[in-house]
Amino acid sequence: MATTHTESISPQTVKRWVDEEKPLILVHTLTHDHFKAIHLPGASPACVFEVTFLDQIAAVTTDKHARLVLYGSSGESMDAAVAAEKLAREGFDNLFILDGGIRGWLAAGYPAEGESVGTPPRPDRMLALQDGTYRVDTSRSVIEWAGHNPHTKHDGTVRIKMGEIGVKDGKPVGTFEIDMNAIENKSLAGDELQPVLIAHLKSDDFFFTRLFPTATFTIKSGTPINEAYVSAPNIDVQGDLTLRGVKAGLSFPATAYQGPDGTITAKARFDLDRTRWRIIYGSTRFFEHLGMHLVFDIIHVEVKIVAQKIA
Structure with missing residues (x-):
């Protein structure tokens, strides 16, 4: 050999x-x-x-x-x-x-060839957000959710209605409005129970959308994580979520990237304890003898935000 x-x-x-x-x-x-x-x-x-x-x-x-x-x-x-x-x-x-x-x-002073010899491409290994104001592209942004009980998983989406991000010194803040009436379910697609589940989620047992049609998340601070590589979680997000009329703090790591055209894409996955927002249906913290109505407290959330620079 x-x-x-x-x-x-x-x-x-x-x-x-x-x-x-x-x-x-x-x-x-x-x-x-x-x-x-x-x-x-x-x-x-x-x-x-x-x-x-x-x-x-x-x-x-x-x-x-x-x-x-x-x-x-x-x-x-x-x-x-x-x-x-x-x-x-x-x-x-x-x-x-x-x-x-x-x-x-x-x-070493040796020559190179190509279309951008004078301005070689940036390595783009570390997060470096450009200061400015960015508007959320609601057609490309989405919130995915998943909830569980002992036997079943249900998942779906909810739509971001509007949002704006401001970046100063590379740190983002901003506000997002979420259309809770636009909540959708995927796991029961084509099943006659799908509209029943959606109606239940909109009812006063869960998000009570008749009185609280929108939720709001406000980023109070977005701090770059030490060694903020673009391919890893690189922003520590601290903010307030107002849901069903209750405001409570929410923090999670996010992975952000800014493309050559200036568009910011950010993704995050985290667990949400719904009972902090008084969504207590099916929780054994508050009820006994639930039987088939038991629902786990944690909602798994995955967020994708796409925002385009406007100023």
């Missing part, structure tokens, strides 16, 4: 090899959009994040002894290292990883 040769290599050595026209293949392991924006001269794209990565390599070379110089974004990103692992498992045995990736190449 052949021994795979994998080692780090400096930008200076790669530049010398290129100038001396030594046989090598430069492989850009990031996305194809990133390749179009900026890449090393003469490099070929093969995105390590795609399931077709090995097919993309095969389109460049099928010689498993070829000298491949793999590079990614920077010395902090594992893109090239993961690409090397994948190629080594496939029998490629002459692999080099460019120290510092394309960032290290540029820092």
Whole structure:
């Protein structure tokens, strides 16, 4: 079995090899959009994040002894290292990883090609919300809920009626109005009991929408979590939820991301103890001998907010 040769290599050595026209293949392991924006001269794209990565390599070379110089974004990103692992498992045995990736190449003063050489794409690893005012896109935002009893789970959605987020110094605050009359159920879709359940949820046993047609959530503070990576929970949300006429504090972690067009998308999952808002139907904290009417106190909630900048 052949021994795979994998080692780090400096930008200076790669530049010398290129100038001396030594046989090598430069492989850009990031996305194809990133390749179009900026890449090393003469490099070929093969995105390590795609399931077709090995097919993309095969389109460049099928010689498993070829000298491949793999590079990614920077010395902090594992893109090239993961690409090397994948190629080594496939029998490629002459692999080099460019120290510092394309960032290290540029820092050494060497040229690059692409549509955005002067302004390379941001790494977007850490959350950095732009200050401004954002309006919630209610057509793309949703609240999903799930409730349980000992034998059954019911789930559905409730609509966000309107909302606005203000960001100052990278920290969001805001208010959301929730249309409780728009509560829907998915688990009984097509069943004759579905409208019965929805009517029960709207009744005074639960959300009492005749008197309290809307709920309101106000973000009092949104604090970035230490090392606020974009792919992990990165905002600690503290606020007040007014539901069925009762206001109580609510806090949870959320994962926020701001896209290139400025749109903020935030998602959160948390458990809500409904009894804090005097929704006590079926709770053994308040009733005995419930029988088939027992309902667990916790409602599982998943929220998706999409907000577009207006100022």
